[in-house]
Amino acid sequence: MQPANSNGAAYLSDLRRLIADENLAIAILAAVAVAAMFAFALGATSDIIILMLVVGGVPALAETRLRASKGS
Numbered sequence: 001m002q003p004a005n006s007n008g009a010a011y012l013s014d015l016r017r018l019i020a021d022e023n024l025a026i027a028i029l030a031a032v033a034v035a036a037m038f039a040f041a042l043g044a045t046s047d048i049i050i051l052m053l054v055v056g057g058v059p060a061l062a063e064t065r066l067r068a069s070k071g072s
Contacts, residue, residue, distance in 0.1 A: 032060075
């Protein structure tokens with residue numbers, strides 16, 4: 001059995017790795033897509049679903065662009 005600190009350190013390491021590369025943008029887009037599917041399934045109007053996709057997609061796109069310009 002591992003001590004709690006090593007599990008916590010592994011979790012924080014995985015979280016840092018997620019934030020440090022493009023997986024954060026992918027995670028944001030995936031979460032928004034799932035939320036939009038739930039909204040569609042529960043009968044939300046199309047303008048709300050489109051707004052959800054835009055509000056979720058813009059930060060993901062901005063995150064990708066900022067990382068690309070910072071890396072150059």
